[in-house]
Amino acid sequence: MAVGGGPDGRAVATSSPDQVATPARAAPGGPVRELLRLWGDIEVVGRLGGGHRNEVLEVRRDGERLVARRSRRSAAALDWELDLLDFLAGHGFTVPAVVPAPDGRRHVRGVVVQRWLPGRPPGDDDWSRVAGELARLHALTRDWPQRPGFRSTAELLHRVRGGDVDLTAMPPTAVAACRRAWRRLADVPRAVVHGDPCPANIRVTGHGVGFLDWDESRVDHITLDLADFPVPVLAEPYLTTTRAALDAWEAANGWSLEPSYARDRLARLTAADGE
Numbered sequence: 001m002a003v004g005g006g007p008d009g010r011a012v013a014t015s016s017p018d019q020v021a022t023p024a025r026a027a028p029g030g031p032v033r034e035l036l037r038l039w040g041d042i043e044v045v046g047r048l049g050g051g052h053r054n055e056v057l058e059v060r061r062d063g064e065r066l067v068a069r070r071s072r073r074s075a076a077a078l079d080w081e082l083d084l085l086d087f088l089a090g091h092g093f094t095v096p097a098v099v100p101a102p103d104g105r106r107h108v109r110g111v112v113v114q115r116w117l118p119g120r121p122p123g124d125d126d127w128s129r130v131a132g133e134l135a136r137l138h139a140l141t142r143d144w145p146q147r148p149g150f151r152s153t154a155e156l157l158h159r160v161r162g163g164d165v166d167l168t169a170m171p172p173t174a175v176a177a178c179r180r181a182w183r184r185l186a187d188v189p190r191a192v193v194h195g196d197p198c199p200a201n202i203r204v205t206g207h208g209v210g211f212l213d214w215d216e217s218r219v220d221h222i223t224l225d226l227a228d229f230p231v232p233v234l235a236e237p238y239l240t241t242t243r244a245a246l247d248a249w250e251a252a253n254g255w256s257l258e259p260s261y262a263r264d265r266l267a268r269l270t271a272a273d274g275e
Contacts, residue, residue, distance in 0.1 A: 031070075032055055032057060032068060032070045032111055035070075035108055035109055035111045036057075036059065036068055036111065036113070038101045038102070038103070038105075038108055039061065039099070039101050039102070039113055040061060040102060041061065041062075042059050042060070042061050042066075042068075042113075043059060043060040043061070044057055044058075044059050044068075045057070045058040045059060045060060046058055048067070053072060053164070053215065053257055054069050054070060054071050054072065054215060055069070055070045056068070056069045056070075057069075059113070061099075064115070064116075065116040066099060066113055066114065066115060066116060067096070067113070067114050067115075067116060068111060068112070068113050068114075069111070069112050069114070070109075070110050070111050070112075071107070071110045071111075071112060071215065072110065073110070073149075073215070074148060074149055075107070076148035076149070077147055077148045077149050077150070078106075078107045078110070078112065079106075079107075080145075080147045080148055081147070081214050081215070081217060082098055082106050082107070082112070084141075084144070084192060084214065084217065085097075085098070085214065086098075087140075088137065088140075091136075091140060093133070093136075093137070093210070093211070094117070094203070094205070094207070094208055094209065094210030094211070095117075095210060095211055095212070095214070096114035096115060096116075096117050096212050097114060097115045098112065098113070098114055099113040099114060099115060100113075101113075117203050117210055117212045118203065118205065119203030119204050119205040119210055120203065120204050120205075121199040121200060121202060121203070121204070122199055122202050122204050122209070123204075124230070124231050126204050126209070127229050127230070127231040127233060128233065129204075129208070129209050130197065130202055130209050130229070131226060131229070131233040132209075133208070133209045133211070134194065134197060134222075134225045134226065135222075137191070137192060137193075137194065137225075138189070138191040138192070138193070138222040138225070139191070140191075141191045141192035141219075142189065142190075142191045144191065144192045144219055145219070146218065146219045147163070147217065147218045147219065149162065149163065150162045150163040150218040150219075151163065151165065151218075152190060152218065152219055152220040152221070153182040153185065153220055153221060153224070153245060153248070153249055154182065154185070154186070154190065154220075154221065156178075156179070156182065156252070157179050157182060157183060163216070163218060163253065164253050164254070164256075164257055165252045165253050165255075166255070166256060167252060169255055169256055170251075170252065170255050174251065174266055175252075177248065177266070177269055177270055177273060178248035178249075178251060178252050178266075178269070179248075180273070181241075181244040181245045181247065181248040181269060181273075182245050182248055182249075184241045184244070184245065185221040185223065185224075185241065185242065185245050188221040188222060188223050188238075188242075189221070189222055190219055190220060190221055190222065191219065191222050192217060192218070192219055193217065193218060193219070193220045193221075193222060193224050193225045194211055194214060194216075194217055194225055195214070195215070195216030195217045195218060195220075195224075195225070196213060196215070196216045197211065197225055197228075197229075198228065199230070201213045216253070221242075221245070223238055223242040223245075224242060224245060224246050224249065226242070227239065227242040227243045227245070227246045228243070228246060240272075243272075244269055244272055244273070247265045247266070247268050247269035247272070248265075248266075248269050250262065250265040251263070251265040251266035251269060
């Protein structure tokens with residue numbers, strides 16, 4: 001996983017074949033290091049920067065390059081994510097493979113170990129292929145259940161919490177602006193969305209396109225996955241409508257955890273609305 005910038009300028013942790021982790025200081029990873037002992041003889045190389053919500057480490061076992069992540073998600077939400085990745089891998093998607101602990105557990109107290117996903121970030125000529133793989137994801141998961149503890153933007157029209165969103169923490173005017181933007185997606189189908197398909201979370205190889213960092217995946221309106229590409233793939237009026245809805249989602253989703261970023265996205269939403 002490497003540090004890359006999304007089209008919104010926010011750095012994101014992802015994997016890259018030439019990424020160099022920050023050298024491990026004393027006891028890198030803290031509690032994560034202790035939990036990693038359950039995977040056997042694991043060497044912690046260092047931290048991988050860019051992640052805002054989860055601790056991510058580069059690790060090695062028997063010379064193999066791996067990534068360890070400590071998630072804040074519930075056990076049920078992690079099971080949902082890992083079941084999804086298993087399903088997608090079985091349908092030909094390139095996604096990180098889980099390395100279970102020797103006792104068979106896929107995650108222990110939020111720690112997940114996965115194989116390194118090689119490749120490069122997409123260039124301008126790759127975005128149609130990225131969109132095609134996301135469209136395949138959406139088509140395969142139209143009937144997928146919602147991630148435990150999460151809400152779609154449609155559900156948040158009537159609910160106040162889901163995933164990292166807590167609308168009670170936002171000013172009422174901000175909540176109203178977000179819901180106006182989400183309401184305009186009423187006719188857009190829902191399925192599993194990756195949730196953060198920025199360049200740093202996409203790997204391109206000679207064999208195709210891969211996706212990593214599924215921490216924000218959930219069931220939601222499918223165009224939300226396509227609105228922030230550096231090269232537009234949505235036609236109008238869907239592009240403008242969905243970009244506003246995505247600004248609203250990013251503002252609500254990051255309001256407490258990434259306050260500066262969230263307020264920037266809200267300002268962009270309200271500016272587009274003419275408020």
